[in-house]
Amino acid sequence: MILDLAPLVCGVLLAATGAAKLFGRRTAQVAANTVLVRVLGNGHRAAFALRAVGAVELAAAAGLLAAPGAVLPGAATALLGAGFTGYLGYAKATAPQSSCGCSARDEGPIGVRSFLRAGAVLAGGAAAAFAGTAWWTRLARDPGWSLLVVAAAAAVLLALSTDLDRVWMPLRRLRLRVFGTPLPAGPGGRVPVEASVELLERSLAWQASSPIVRSGLLDSWDDGGWRVLRYAGVHRDAGGARPVNVLFALDDSATTDANPSPAVRVSVVDDRTQEVVPLDLLELSGLRKPLRMV
Amino acid sequence: MSNRQDSGGRSGLDRRRFLTTAALGGATIVGASALGGLDADAAFAAPGPSLDPAITASTFAEGRITARNGSVLEVAGSYGDRHLIQLTNATSVWKLRTTTADAIEVGDGLYARGVDMPDGTIAADALWVNIVNLFCTVRGIAKDRLHLAHGDGNHAVVGRIVPETTTASYLGGSLTPDLSRLRIGQSAQVLGAWRPADDSVDIARVTVGH
Numbered sequence: 001m002i003l004d005l006a007p008l009v010c011g012v013l014l015a016a017t018g019a020a021k022l023f024g025r026r027t028a029q030v031a032a033n034t035v036l037v038r039v040l041g042n043g044h045r046a047a048f049a050l051r052a053v054g055a056v057e058l059a060a061a062a063g064l065l066a067a068p069g070a071v072l073p074g075a076a077t078a079l080l081g082a083g084f085t086g087y088l089g090y091a092k093a094t095a096p097q098s099s100c101g102c103s104a105r106d107e108g109p110i111g112v113r114s115f116l117r118a119g120a121v122l123a124g125g126a127a128a129a130f131a132g133t134a135w136w137t138r139l140a141r142d143p144g145w146s147l148l149v150v151a152a153a154a155a156v157l158l159a160l161s162t163d164l165d166r167v168w169m170p171l172r173r174l175r176l177r178v179f180g181t182p183l184p185a186g187p188g189g190r191v192p193v194e195a196s197v198e199l200l201e202r203s204l205a206w207q208a209s210s211p212i213v214r215s216g217l218l219d220s221w222d223d224g225g226w227r228v229l230r231y232a233g234v235h236r237d238a239g240g241a242r243p244v245n246v247l248f249a250l251d252d253s254a255t256t257d258a259n260p261s262p263a264v265r266v267s268v269v270d271d272r273t274q275e276v277v278p279l280d281l282l283e284l285s286g287l288r289k290p291l292r293m294v
Numbered sequence: 295m296s297n298r299q300d301s302g303g304r305s306g307l308d309r310r311r312f313l314t315t316a317a318l319g320g321a322t323i324v325g326a327s328a329l330g331g332l333d334a335d336a337a338f339a340a341p342g343p344s345l346d347p348a349i350t351a352s353t354f355a356e357g358r359i360t361a362r363n364g365s366v367l368e369v370a371g372s373y374g375d376r377h378l379i380q381l382t383n384a385t386s387v388w389k390l391r392t393t394t395a396d397a398i399e400v401g402d403g404l405y406a407r408g409v410d411m412p413d414g415t416i417a418a419d420a421l422w423v424n425i426v427n428l429f430c431t432v433r434g435i436a437k438d439r440l441h442l443a444h445g446d447g448n449h450a451v452v453g454r455i456v457p458e459t460t461t462a463s464y465l466g467g468s469l470t471p472d473l474s475r476l477r478i479g480q481s482a483q484v485l486g487a488w489r490p491a492d493d494s495v496d497i498a499r500v501t502v503g504h
Contacts, residue, residue, distance in 0.1 A: 111450075172434050173478045182437040183455065183473035192461045193392075194334075194499065195469035205323040216334075216386035216420040223314045230313065232384030243384055247317035255468035267320030269313065276316055282323075 001138060004068075005146060006127035008135040009153040010077055011064035013121070014057045021054025035091035056080065064128055074129030081122025088114055117160045193220050195255050196227050200248055202256070205264035208281040209233075212268060213246050227252035235268060235277055243271040334388055334422060334485060334498060353416050355379060355406045362400055366415065369404065378415040379406050389423040390487040390496050391459055398423055401490055424488040426495055432480045432502075440476070440497065442484065452494040453484055459496075465503035476502065 021027055028047040031037065036046035060080060063073030092110050139146045176182075197217055200206050206213075212233040219230040226249045233246040247267045254262040268277040357371035365381040381387075381395050385408075389397045398404075398421070405425060408418035430451060434441030440453040461469040462476065476482070483501040488494075 169433065169478065176435055176478065181435060181474045181476070183435060183476060184457075185472050185474040190471070192469050192471055194461055198469060203323070208323060214419045215384050216388060217392045218384075218386050219310075219392070221310050221314075223310070226314070226318060228310075228314050228317045232386065234384075245313065247313055247320065249314070249317040249320070255470075257468045261324060263322050263324045265317055265320045265322050267316045267318075269316050274312070276319065281321065 001142075001145060002149060003127050003131045004133045004138040005135055005149050005153070006124050007064040007068035007074065007131055008139075009150060009157070010121065010124035010128055011061045013124070013157055014061035014064070014077065014080075018054045018057030018061055022051050022058060023054075027051055027054075035087075035095045038095065060125075068128070068131050068134045071129050074125050074127070074131065077125030077128060078122055079125070081118055081120070081125050084118035084121060085115065088118055113160050117157075120157065120160065191227075191253055191255055193217075193227070193229075196220070196229065196250060196252070199254055199256055199260075199262065200229060200250065200264060203261065203264050205248060205266050205281075208284075209246055209248075209266055209268075211284055212244065212279075212281075222252045225252060226250070232271075233268070235270075235279070244277060245269045245271055334425065352419070353408055353410050355408070355416055356404065359398065359400050359402050359404060362398070365395070367398070367404070369406075377406075379404075379408065379421070380411065380415040380417045381421075382417055385418045386420045387423065388421065388425065390456065390498055403488065424490070426484075426486055426488045428484045428486075428495070430482055430484060432476060432478055432482055435476060435478060439494075440484075440500070442482070442495075453486065453497045453500075454489075454494055456496050456498075459498060460500070461498070462500045462502070469499065473500070476500065 024030075027050055028043065031047040031050045032043045034046060034050070036049055037043055040046050040049060057080065060073055060077045063070070064077060067073060088110055133141075212235055213231045214234055215232040217229055218232055221228055229248045229250075231246045231248070233244045234241050235244045236242075245268070247265075247269060249265040249267075251259070251262050266281060268279050268281075269275070270277055355369060355371065355377040357369040357375070357377060359367050360370050361368040367379040367381065369377040369379055371377060385395065387393050387395055387397065389402075402423050403425075405422040406416060406418045407420045408416040411417050428442065428444050428451065430442040430444040432440055433443045433450075438455050440455065442451040442453050443449065444451045455473065458471075460473065461471055462473050463469050464475055480502045484495065484497055485499040485501075486495040486497040489496060
């Protein structure tokens with residue numbers, strides 16, 4: 001029965017995707033994001049190729065629907081499915097970010113569903129090639145089971161399509177409302193290092209040490225209620241330029257919410273001699289603002 | 295905790311202890327004033343003027359790493375240009391989190407900020423490897439990932455949640471490891487690291503409610 005109904009399912013699927021590719025207004029736009037552009041040289045040729053594939057799909061669909069007993073349309077469809085699989089494999093290997101252009105509507109990276117769709121076309125074509133009875137005869141003979149099979153096939157194909165993702169959004173939202181969010185709630189207590197970095201980068205200490213600091217964050221650790229952040233820098237004085245570590249220490253529980261301007265301790269340590277470099281950072285940076293030194 | 299010193303084992307701990315003492319002995323500065331940072335956010339900021347008067351301008355480079363010879367990275371830029379990027383022992387490397395140069399792989403994309411050298415290389419101060427900054431919509435929430443739609447074509451992107459690393463900011467608040475306030479349908483800015491292997495994004499930070 002599945003063999004006999006395969007031409008119907010495959011034919012409708014190919015007719016839909018083929019028509020979308022051949023007549024779709026967005027075909028050129030979709031083609032521009034596929035790997036075809038790189039293979040064929042430019043976007044016009046890629047769009048033409050995509051439309052040509054659409055025409056072939058329509059022809060195969062017509063063959064499947066009109067002459068379900070013949071081997072040729074089924075074989076052609078299986079060949080098409082094999083071609084799609086090969087194309088997807090090539091695109092995935094060479095340009096994983098490109099869109100597959102499979103149904104000419106959705107865009108997005110090539111994923112498992114694209115491969116499953118191509119595999120379904122391949123399997124459906126192979127099944128159609130071995131169909132013994134025409135699908136309308138089978139449909140007339142036992143309509144109940146046939147409709148069940150067609151409905152199941154349609155459900156599988158819809159699940160493989162990304163066009164329906166929008167429909168599932170309210171379902172997903174409902175699931176989260178009923179079962180709660182699966183995402184971790186805050187363990188409380190520990191402040192992420194990035195939050196301390198954010199705080200530091202808004203501080204006057206950061207501005208004052210800006211002539212010295214050269215790198216992004218190199219290392220950080222917590223010690224006795226302090227969070228120490230280590231940066232690399234270059235200190236230039238009469239003896240020439242030398243590499244230094246710039247160390248900032250701030251309260252490890254401070255965040256911009258709780259304490260937007262915590263005290264920050266700054267030290268500059270020579271990278272080679274491990275000696276603390278005595279520096280007046282505020283003098284060095286040219287910040288003339290009156291400051292409260294603690 | 296990041297790990298540049300962890301590899302040293304006991305000596306690394308001693309060094310941290312020593313540096314902690316040094317840090318706590320330093321000048322204390324109170325007050326706040328906004329100034330551009332050098333961290334992950336800064337990768338997308340316009341290249342500012344160099345802070346050192348002896349150097350006229352800092353250089354910004356981006357592209358895919360095509361080869362690595364010791365501490366020199368060969369980078370093919372997106373516009374056909376080529377860069378040689380010299381890593382130094384003061385170069386900071388960001389790949390989802392602060393890490394070491396060992397985490398850099400051929401094939402990764404990078405942004406680099408540094409200084410032009412006379413031999414044509416760029417001595418990098420900071421590297422951001424595979425960094426992406428996406429403006430997208432939350433389309434689905436699962437235990438270990440977010441489903442995101444990005445851009446006009448609603449490109450589907452999977453954002454992976456990395457324990458201990460992924461943070462969120464709500465309504466301009468400070469960063470928190472609490473992700474449970476994310477909702478489907480929200481617009482979100484996602485800062486993270488692209489994973490070339492399966493084309494997903496490891497999320498460093500989600501910002502919602504702006």
